[in-house]
Amino acid sequence: MKTENTIDRGRPRNADIDAAVMKSALKLLRKIGFRRLTLDAVAESVGVGKMAIYRRWPNKAAVVMDAFLTLIGPESQFPSAASAIISLKLQMRLQAKLFAGDYGKLIKALLGESQFDEELAEAFRNRWLIPRREMTLDVLKAAVDQGDLRADLDLDTVIDMLYGPFYYRLQLGIGTLDSSFSDQVWSAAITGFRASGS
Amino acid sequence: MKTENTIDRGRPRNADIDAAVMKSALKLLRKIGFRRLTLDAVAESVGVGKMAIYRRWPNKAAVVMDAFLTLIGPESQFPSAASAIISLKLQMRLQAKLFAGDYGKLIKALLGESQFDEELAEAFRNRWLIPRREMTLDVLKAAVDQGDLRADLDLDTVIDMLYGPFYYRLQLGIGTLDSSFSDQVWSAAITGFRASGS
Amino acid sequence: MKTENTIDRGRPRNADIDAAVMKSALKLLRKIGFRRLTLDAVAESVGVGKMAIYRRWPNKAAVVMDAFLTLIGPESQFPSAASAIISLKLQMRLQAKLFAGDYGKLIKALLGESQFDEELAEAFRNRWLIPRREMTLDVLKAAVDQGDLRADLDLDTVIDMLYGPFYYRLQLGIGTLDSSFSDQVWSAAITGFRASGS
Amino acid sequence: MKTENTIDRGRPRNADIDAAVMKSALKLLRKIGFRRLTLDAVAESVGVGKMAIYRRWPNKAAVVMDAFLTLIGPESQFPSAASAIISLKLQMRLQAKLFAGDYGKLIKALLGESQFDEELAEAFRNRWLIPRREMTLDVLKAAVDQGDLRADLDLDTVIDMLYGPFYYRLQLGIGTLDSSFSDQVWSAAITGFRASGS
DNA sequence: GGCTAAGCGAGACGGTACGTCTAGTCTTGGG
DNA sequence: CCCAAGACTAGACGTACCGTCTCGCTTAGCC
Numbered sequence: 101m102k103t104e105n106t107i108d109r110g111r112p113r114n115a116d117i118d119a120a121v122m123k124s125a126l127k128l129l130r131k132i133g134f135r136r137l138t139l140d141a142v143a144e145s146v147g148v149g150k151m152a153i154y155r156r157w158p159n160k161a162a163v164v165m166d167a168f169l170t171l172i173g174p175e176s177q178f179p180s181a182a183s184a185i186i187s188l189k190l191q192m193r194l195q196a197k198l199f200a201g202d203y204g205k206l207i208k209a210l211l212g213e214s215q216f217d218e219e220l221a222e223a224f225r226n227r228w229l230i231p232r233r234e235m236t237l238d239v240l241k242a243a244v245d246q247g248d249l250r251a252d253l254d255l256d257t258v259i260d261m262l263y264g265p266f267y268y269r270l271q272l273g274i275g276t277l278d279s280s281f282s283d284q285v286w287s288a289a290i291t292g293f294r295a296s297g298s
Numbered sequence: 299m300k301t302e303n304t305i306d307r308g309r310p311r312n313a314d315i316d317a318a319v320m321k322s323a324l325k326l327l328r329k330i331g332f333r334r335l336t337l338d339a340v341a342e343s344v345g346v347g348k349m350a351i352y353r354r355w356p357n358k359a360a361v362v363m364d365a366f367l368t369l370i371g372p373e374s375q376f377p378s379a380a381s382a383i384i385s386l387k388l389q390m391r392l393q394a395k396l397f398a399g400d401y402g403k404l405i406k407a408l409l410g411e412s413q414f415d416e417e418l419a420e421a422f423r424n425r426w427l428i429p430r431r432e433m434t435l436d437v438l439k440a441a442v443d444q445g446d447l448r449a450d451l452d453l454d455t456v457i458d459m460l461y462g463p464f465y466y467r468l469q470l471g472i473g474t475l476d477s478s479f480s481d482q483v484w485s486a487a488i489t490g491f492r493a494s495g496s
Numbered sequence: 497m498k499t500e501n502t503i504d505r506g507r508p509r510n511a512d513i514d515a516a517v518m519k520s521a522l523k524l525l526r527k528i529g530f531r532r533l534t535l536d537a538v539a540e541s542v543g544v545g546k547m548a549i550y551r552r553w554p555n556k557a558a559v560v561m562d563a564f565l566t567l568i569g570p571e572s573q574f575p576s577a578a579s580a581i582i583s584l585k586l587q588m589r590l591q592a593k594l595f596a597g598d599y600g601k602l603i604k605a606l607l608g609e610s611q612f613d614e615e616l617a618e619a620f621r622n623r624w625l626i627p628r629r630e631m632t633l634d635v636l637k638a639a640v641d642q643g644d645l646r647a648d649l650d651l652d653t654v655i656d657m658l659y660g661p662f663y664y665r666l667q668l669g670i671g672t673l674d675s676s677f678s679d680q681v682w683s684a685a686i687t688g689f690r691a692s693g694s
Numbered sequence: 695m696k697t698e699n700t701i702d703r704g705r706p707r708n709a710d711i712d713a714a715v716m717k718s719a720l721k722l723l724r725k726i727g728f729r730r731l732t733l734d735a736v737a738e739s740v741g742v743g744k745m746a747i748y749r750r751w752p753n754k755a756a757v758v759m760d761a762f763l764t765l766i767g768p769e770s771q772f773p774s775a776a777s778a779i780i781s782l783k784l785q786m787r788l789q790a791k792l793f794a795g796d797y798g799k800l801i802k803a804l805l806g807e808s809q810f811d812e813e814l815a816e817a818f819r820n821r822w823l824i825p826r827r828e829m830t831l832d833v834l835k836a837a838v839d840q841g842d843l844r845a846d847l848d849l850d851t852v853i854d855m856l857y858g859p860f861y862y863r864l865q866l867g868i869g870t871l872d873s874s875f876s877d878q879v880w881s882a883a884i885t886g887f888r889a890s891g892s
Numbered sequence: 893g894g895c896t897a898a899g900c901g902a903g904a905c906g907g908t909a910c911g912t913c914t915a916g917t918c919t920t921g922g923g
Numbered sequence: 924c925c926c927a928a929g930a931c932t933a934g935a936c937g938t939a940c941c942g943t944c945t946c947g948c949t950t951a952g953c954c
Contacts (some may be wrong), residue, residue: 110929117931135414149932154911174902184305193339209415211469213904216333217411221471256473257463257482264466265458271409272427273419275454284455292490308898315900336940352942423920453954506903508944513905524884531810534935545906550937607865608809612729613803617867625866653878656859661851664858667805667865668823669815671850680851688886704924705923711926732914743927748916 113156121129121153122167130202131163134209139163141294148238161213161220161271168206169227175208178235179291192262199270204277208270233259249293262289302380311353318344319351320365328400329364332407337361359411366404367425370396376433382440383447387484390460397468402475406468406471419488431457444478459489509552512513516542517549518563525560526598535559557609557616564602574631579640581645585637585682588658592678594664600673604666629655645689658685659662705747714740715747716761723758724796728803733757739759755807755814763821769784772829777844778836783880786856790876793864798871800875802864843887856883 124145128137138162143150157163181187181196198204214221237257243249249258265285269275322343326335337358341348355361377392377418380384397405412419434457441447448454463483520541524533535556539546553559576588577583595603610617632655639645643653661681665671712778718739722731735756737744751757773788775781787821808815830853843852859879863869 108921109927110921111931112921113930114919119302125470132413140909143932147932149934150484150911151913151933152931155930159911160909189401212410212413215406215469225471228474230909233472254482255378257479258486260463260466260473260479261483261486264462265455265462266462267469268458268462268465271465272423274423274457281455284452285459288455288459288490290490291487292486292488306898307952309900311899337942339900345901347899347903348942349902349944350900351937353899357942358940448924491899504947506947508903509904509945510945527808535937536935539906543906545904545908546937547907547939548905553902553939556935571912604809608806611806612727612866622866625868629868650878653859653875654882656862656869656875657855657879658861658880660858660860661854662858663865664854667809667861670817670819670823670827671854677851677854680848681855684830684852684855684883684886686743686886688882688884705926707925733916734914735948737927741927743929744916745918746926747927753916 117146117148117152118156121148121156121163122170125163125167126171126206129167129206129209133205134164134213137164158219161210161217162223164206164209164213165220165223168210168222172203172206174227178239182246184239184246185286185290188236188239188262189241189283191236192266192282192286193279195263195266196277196279200265200277204270211267211271233271236262248290253293258289258293261292300344305480314347315344319346319354319361320368320371322370322403323365324363327365327404327407332362332404332411335362342458351447356417356453358413359408360421363408363418363421363425364405366408367421370401370404370426376437381446382437382444383488385462385480386434386437386441389434390464390480390484391459393464394475394477398475400403409465409469434460446488451491456487456491460484500562513542513544514552517544517552517559521559521563523569525602525605526565527613529601530556530560530609533560537671540581555613557606557613558619560563560602560609561606561616561619564606565619566652568599568602568624574635579644580642581682581686584632584635584639584658585679587632588662588678588682591659591662592673592675595662596673600666607663607667621647632658649689653684654689657688658682709739711742711746714743714751715750715757719757719761720765720800723761723800723803728758728807729791733756752813755804756812756817759804759814759817759821762804766797766800766822772833777842778833778840779884782830782833782837783877786832786860786876786880787873789857789860790871790873793860794871798864805861806867809825830856840886847887852883852887853880855886856880 121142125137126140128141128145135159139150139153142163143153153163157166175191177191178187179190209225210220214224220259233256237255240249240255240258244251244253262285265281266277269277269281276283302460319340322340323335326339326343335358336347337351340361341351351361355364375389376385377388396402408418408422412422413460431454435453438453438456442451444448459485463479464475467475467479473479517538520538521533524537524541533556535546535549538559539549549559553562573587574583575586577586590642592602606620612619629652635650636645636651636654640647640649658681661674661677665673665677671677715736718736722735722739724816730832731754733744733747736757737747747757751760773780773784775784792798800832804814804818806858808818831849834843834849834852838847839843856879860871863871863875868877
């Protein structure tokens, strides 16, 4: 996707720096939070000039976002299960667990910062949100095929109802995020959207 | 609530300043957003010293939050209707409309900032969220009494499922916030939580 | 001359800071030189924010120039003597001594920096050079009246010939700056410019 | 001086680069001055890597100094004349003209920068100043031989008195640099240092 | 009517991070 | 070994804004 049509000239960027910066950023992020995290501190801890960072990312938020997405990329796949809705249920439990832990803090911070930075928001949407929605969409379609959900649903709205409550509790700081909660949301949704006549 | 046990001495505060500051803050907020809004700018535009502001509010976020709450306070009441669930449906439509407009931007900013400022988050919870949840709770209880919702529900979770999707779409910047969306969420929830046997 | 027609409003500047900054600047200047002197270091050593400095002076050079001029202001007066040319001779010895010491370093740096900063150059001219030239001019006029110098001289050029060699040796780093040198310059000039017919 | 005892191996340096770099450096120097001149800019304008420059000169100042000296090298020789002091007079006029023009600016900048950079100062002394002083010294000795100057003079000081005023006016930005000024300095000096009894 | 306490406009203050800039060095692939 | 390109470290720069403090002045209520 990132096709550079220019030939590679000059000293190539040191890929280790990318990784080291993101790692350090995540570490500091967990320790002191987004606001108090400074790129000066990151640069110093990595033993790198600030320019090496600003050459790669436009600002602090972008660094952290990239770090987060790189870290979390492979996780939160849908578990395989007997039926699509069971797979969904299990995945929602994982999400609850994820949100309740350290990742939750990261998401809080990044989503918060995204409210003020459209680029960041876009990165969050494109690299975190949409891929996960796509996966969910596939599962929901399977559930429709399997006769567990009605065929006339707006599946986007279904997704919003399934996952909205997670973000809500995470951001608003109200209620708990555990599998009990997750299961309630799931079962209510499944009941509400169940294939009629069942 | 704000019981001052000291006798009022000295020059009393000029109440006009409170209003003017909040008004100016809201105006700037809409124009340039929370981040780029400075209290210096507010103070100057009002023709007031910064101290006059900091005497009234502890920080920038508090000013904006107060402005927001003062502005929005009377709105978003539950409309009266034939049944509780219909009243709920109408209120959700109002909420969708609210979130889609200028208020949505304010909420975005304040909720975003709340991720980094616990005091702000608390103010948001106590002065915006909880009052509205209480109202919703009453309506839901009425709906239970009226036989439209099962009696064994965790109503807090019900609220999360009803309103979570709104915040989700607002914060994530995905999808639209209109009465069609609102109605879908409502009807799915009502179906999912309907009194059994109906 | 510095008549401010605006009424004094707001918190007045703390005059101690002016003095402390200049003092610290001079101290650091002597220790590490102009180039390696940073206003960050000055600010920190004084326990002052950088803004407090930038509010008073536009840049590093201005701080140092001001410090220098404040420090040196009262010095290098013409000593009284039997005749004008003797007073001149004594003053030139003082100047040689001045240039050979710490002040010489300051002047080197400031004059060097002035080559790149016209404002600075102007300050140097107006607050250091011209006052001293005026004094010298008076002495030279007296010497003319006393019959020790011809009356048809361009006294500005005389001054250049008297003091040019000092700056030359200071800036070029060639030769020594002592009273022997000073006396040679003086006697050659006096001989060259002596009233004719002697 | 720069005797390399290693056999020439590998690709030979491209001699065109030396000239092109110095030319570009001079051009930029005139346009934006020493301070704002960057070797990055020079390298780019010449279409050369920075290393090609740093392989040839140790730093920015050296490049510019070299450019200046290469440019100015052949000029400002002593014109031949009937007597040594007349030759001196003519040369001083040339110097005045030189200082008043573009070369003056270069010298201003280089001498200014020399106040902060000992290497540069040394280059300036060794490659500009001293050669010219040597030439002047020869002329002054001839003048002594020809009976126009006393034999007991410290000729170094004589040189300082002859040329100091030029640098003084150049650096301090006071007075004009023309042949009238030059002649005044010359005649005063000649008179002051004339062989006694003449 | 004078006293006292607090409010007020203005703006200085310490602190802190920002993102930019440049010097001089290093590292690619290729000649 | 040279070259073009450009990444790299180091570190100062000048700006911005926060929340606090201080000045001279004003405005109330209390004695």
